[in-house]
Amino acid sequence: MQPTHTRLDDPAKTDSQTLLDVKDLKTHFFTDEGVVKAVDGVNLSLKRGETLCVVGESGCGKSVTARSILRIVPNPGQIVSGEINFQQRDGEAIDLARMNPKGREIRKIRGGEISMIFQEPMSSLSPVHTIGSQIMEAILLHLPVSRQEARKRAVSMLDLVGIPRPSEQLDAYSFELSGGMRQRAMIAIALACEPQLLIADEPTTALDVTTQANILDLIRDLQQDSGMAVLFITHDLGVVAEIADEVVVMYLGRDVESGDVDAIFHDAKHPYTRALLQSIPRYDSRENRRLYSIKGTVPHPFARPHGCPFHPRCDDFIAERCNSIDPPRHKLSQSHSVRCLLYSAADEAPPKEDALS
């Protein structure tokens, strides 16, 4: 399928501002007990230099979406359908979903064009290799430099991410660094080859609050300097408010609502998004008021509800409709879309996906 975002001045390529365009991505896990539809129709698009936040509860498929983009979904997970269109540095658009996950092409993308940092800096560095050896590995894989130049670059990367005494720390092992320093080292590795896109999979979740703020500031500063785009995965709406340009809210492997950060925070449409926003504790709330929480829990992966996957927990549930009709993506404005029957109620027969995007 050809990319649909076209412009008159450049009809052959996707919108030159769009770096990543994920369409109806489905990543399923084929286990002995059955198929787990971890990601079941996600759409997201990210422009150059922008920050897109993916939010949702644990188990809604955020991480699997991120891993699908880099094609590092663990076994027995597989991308079953969808497109991951990525615009390479040379201007050529490619569909990452079609690539061989062990092939040479995707390996050039990984670390070179798209980098990733993970949730636990404690375990994402090798316990028996120095920080330097891992940074230099990334540099030597993607850039045509000698070992010495790679070492120099590694030192300057450590300096860039704010690790003190970088030339000494280059020969440090991960267990000799604190959690915050390890995440800085991970960022240094990820950015060593100046990727166009950084995927950050809950990079601050395992860190204490002060360190979280430092790491967020660091990512933002580096983004401003380099102009890279950031796909930021988190369940922390405070973080989203702070850094996001665009937001995608996920529930059970779907994007239920997406829009720019203002639309999501001030004009949220989907009951799930609204519920998430209401669940944030506020310091100015009246005393003795119970904190709102969404009723029920995320359903078991094998017991996916019919119709809208959120309907059993939804306050605005419409009987006979929500439990039978799978809500299509409904476009509220240029940038704001929602999957909810409250907004596409007018048309009885849900229109086809393609017509909407």
Add this chain to the structure above:
Amino acid sequence: MLWYIVRRIVYLIPTLLIVSIIAFVVIQLPPGDFLASLISKAEETVDQAQVDALRERYGLDEPIYVQYWKWISGIVTKGDFGRSFEWDKDVSDLIWERLGLTVVISLLTLAFIWIVAIPIGIYSAVKKYTIGDYVVTVIGFIGLAIPNFLLALVLMYIAFRYFGQSVGGLFSPEYIVADWSIDRVLDLLSHIWLPVVILGTAGTAALIRVMRANLLDELSKLYVDAARARGLSELKLLFKYPVRVALNPLVSAVAWVFPALVSGSAITSIVLNLQTTGPLLYRSLQSQDMYLAGSLILLVSVLTIIGTLVSDILLAWIDPRIQLQ
């Protein structure tokens, strides 16, 4: 590091002293002594006066601490491990005679185990739950389940019946007492594979399982994904990170190899008629040949301690997380 090694060696002295006392006492614990077990096996009646004379000559009538003192002071001052009653030879001569072949067989067995088991273990972990993994696993369990001596008997039968090879021992009959020559070495090599394979089977099977389990643990770690996300190829990735980490526990197993050099696989060695130290220890314990048995146990202890030290140093060398101090 050097200081650490020196200190460990100093600690070795009191440990060995205690071990030697315990070894000596334990050997003396069963009722009777070498002469008693000799008499019980003798077909004619033995003259009591003659027995008493022998007992006095060997010092067997003295109290146990005097015997121990004679033995240990002989070792410390003159390197004299005493005399074997049964063989009527110096203990040190007896042990040295057999130690060479024992070391050769043990090291070859170890090499065999590692060379065979590590690649299979890696394959089995990477191809988890495939036909190949199941086949390897089944063979591994069979290897673990069959006693070595039984495997020895079966393989000896096959080698003799179908290949006409002279089995048992490490040499063909014509080379047993011959001087060392190229032909004798070749003859040794043509015989040694059988004990190496037999002695290595159980070890190989066990190591495949250990390697598979270690590697499976490591393969799911986040640092592997992180390295993959940097664009490393699957093969380089596998050997640089998870395999490297999974090998660490194997290095600590080196400690067991040293004591096994002396005492290991006695029964298999008896079945195969190998002139190693295992059967020697077995016999000496049966006949209460106390100086020989005591010296062998002392040797096993020394090697255990040295083995532990060696594997500690190796581990500290390959794993930066371990600090010697």
